[in-house]
Amino acid sequence: MSDSARHQEWQYLDLMRHIWEHGDERMDRTGVGTRSVFGTMLRFDLSDDRVPLLTTKRVYWKAAAREMLWFLTGETNIRPLLRQGVRIWSDWPLKKYRxxxxxxxxQDDFEARIVEDAAFARNWGDLGPVYGKQWVNWxxxxxxxxxxxxxxxxxxxxAQVVESLRTNPGSRRxxxxxxxxxxxxxxxxxxxxxxxxxxxxxxxxxxxxxCLLYQRSCDVALGLPFNLFGAALLSRMMAAQTDLxxxxxxxxxxxxxxxxxxxxxxxxxxxxxxxxxxRLELTRRPDTIFDYRFEDFQVLDYDPQGALKAAVAV
Known part of the structure; x- marks a missing residue:
C-alpha cells in the first residue's frame, strides 16, 4: 500500500509499537516508570476537514475542545472546566490538597467542592500560570x-500571531x-x-x-490523542481567522x-x-479567535472502536 493510501493513524500505532518494543526503560518523575524514545515526528493532512482523531479507541474530543477554548481565555483555575464536566486537570490540585x-x-467530592464553593476553588483549584496564561498574558x-x-x-x-499571519505571512516568527x-x-x-x-x-x-507542535514530554497512550486533536483545532481556528x-x-x-x-x-x-x-467542521467564524464557542465545532463520521482506559501518572 502506498504512503498516500495508508490510513494516517498507522503513524501513531507504529510509534506506539516502536516505543513498547524498543524504548529505553527508565524511572521518571512520577515513580511509575516508562519506556521512552527521543526525537519523534508525525504528520497529518488537515485539508478537506480531515482531523487526527484516533479510531482505534474513543478519544473524548469534546473535552479536548473545551480545554483548548479554556486555554484561549487565559484561565488557570479548573473550576470552569469542571462546570462543563471536564475532569482532566483535577489530579494535580487534588494531590496538592491531600x-x-x-x-x-x-476526587468526586473534591471536584464538587470546587464547583460549589468559589472560595475553595480560588484556594485549591488554581494550577498556577500554565498554558493559556502564557499564551495570552505572558x-x-x-x-x-x-x-x-x-x-x-x-x-x-x-493575537500577535494572528496579526502577523495576516500582515506578514512569510515570517518565520x-x-x-x-x-x-x-x-x-x-x-x-x-x-x-x-x-x-x-x-x-x-x-x-x-x-x-x-502548524508544527513541539512537545517536550509526551504520554503517547493518554496524552497524545488529546494533543493531536487540540493542535488540529487550534490550527483550524487560526486558519479561519487568517483566511488561509x-x-x-x-x-x-x-x-x-x-x-x-x-x-x-x-x-x-x-x-x-x-x-x-x-472530519472536523467549524460552523461559524467569530470576530476573533477568542470568541469561538464549543457549539461552533462539529465532528462528523467519527465511529471509533471502544474506549481504552488507564491511570494518569501524576
Whole structure:
C-alpha cells in the first residue's frame, strides 16, 4: 500500500509499537516508570476537514475542545472546566490538597467542592500560570515613572500571531510559546505541548496554514490523542481567522514515552486497525479567535472502536 493510501493513524500505532518494543526503560518523575524514545515526528493532512482523531479507541474530543477554548481565555483555575464536566486537570490540585491538609477526600467530592464553593476553588483549584496564561498574558516588566521595576500589561502571543499571519505571512516568527522559565516553579505542571509554530505555504486563495507542535514530554497512550486533536483545532481556528486553507499538522516529540502501567491499553490498541475518516467542521467564524464557542465545532463520521482506559501518572 502506498504512503498516500495508508490510513494516517498507522503513524501513531507504529510509534506506539516502536516505543513498547524498543524504548529505553527508565524511572521518571512520577515513580511509575516508562519506556521512552527521543526525537519523534508525525504528520497529518488537515485539508478537506480531515482531523487526527484516533479510531482505534474513543478519544473524548469534546473535552479536548473545551480545554483548548479554556486555554484561549487565559484561565488557570479548573473550576470552569469542571462546570462543563471536564475532569482532566483535577489530579494535580487534588494531590496538592491531600498533601497539604491530610484529608483523604475523594476526587468526586473534591471536584464538587470546587464547583460549589468559589472560595475553595480560588484556594485549591488554581494550577498556577500554565498554558493559556502564557499564551495570552505572558508577563512583562518595565521601569515605572518612579524608577522602580514593575509589572506591565502582558503579551497576547495568540493575537500577535494572528496579526502577523495576516500582515506578514512569510515570517518565520509565528510562534506561541508556553515555556516561561521564570514561572515554571509556580506551575502545577510545566507545559508539555510547549511550542506552536505556524507556516504559510503558497499564495492567494490557495495559501495553506501549516502548524508544527513541539512537545517536550509526551504520554503517547493518554496524552497524545488529546494533543493531536487540540493542535488540529487550534490550527483550524487560526486558519479561519487568517483566511488561509488548512494545511499540515506536524507533531514533534522530545521524550516520547509509554508508562509501564499502561500495558493492557497498549497491547489492546496494537491489536486494532484504524478505519474511517472523521472530519472536523467549524460552523461559524467569530470576530476573533477568542470568541469561538464549543457549539461552533462539529465532528462528523467519527465511529471509533471502544474506549481504552488507564491511570494518569501524576
Amino acid at each position: 498533601q497539604a491538609t491530610g484529608e483523604d477526600i475523594s 508577563p512583562t516588566y518595565e521601569y515605572g515613572p518612579d524608577g522602580k521595576y514593575q509589572k506591565s500589561p502582558g503579551i497576547n502571543q495568540v 509565528h510562534i506561541i510559546e508556553g515555556w516561561n522559565v521564570a514561572e515554571l516553579d509556580r506551575m502545577a505542571l510545566p507545559p508539555c505541548h510547549k511550542t506552536y509554530q505556524f507556516h504559510v505555504a503558497g499564495e492567494g486563495a490557495d495559501a495553506r496554514l501549516n 486553507q488548512p494545511g499540515e499538522l506536524v507533531w514533534s516529540g522530545g521524550d516520547t514515552h509509554l508508562y509501564l502501567n499502561h500495558t493492557e491499553l497498549v497491547e489492546a490498541q496494537l491489536e486494532r486497525e484504524p478505519a474511517g475518516a472523521p
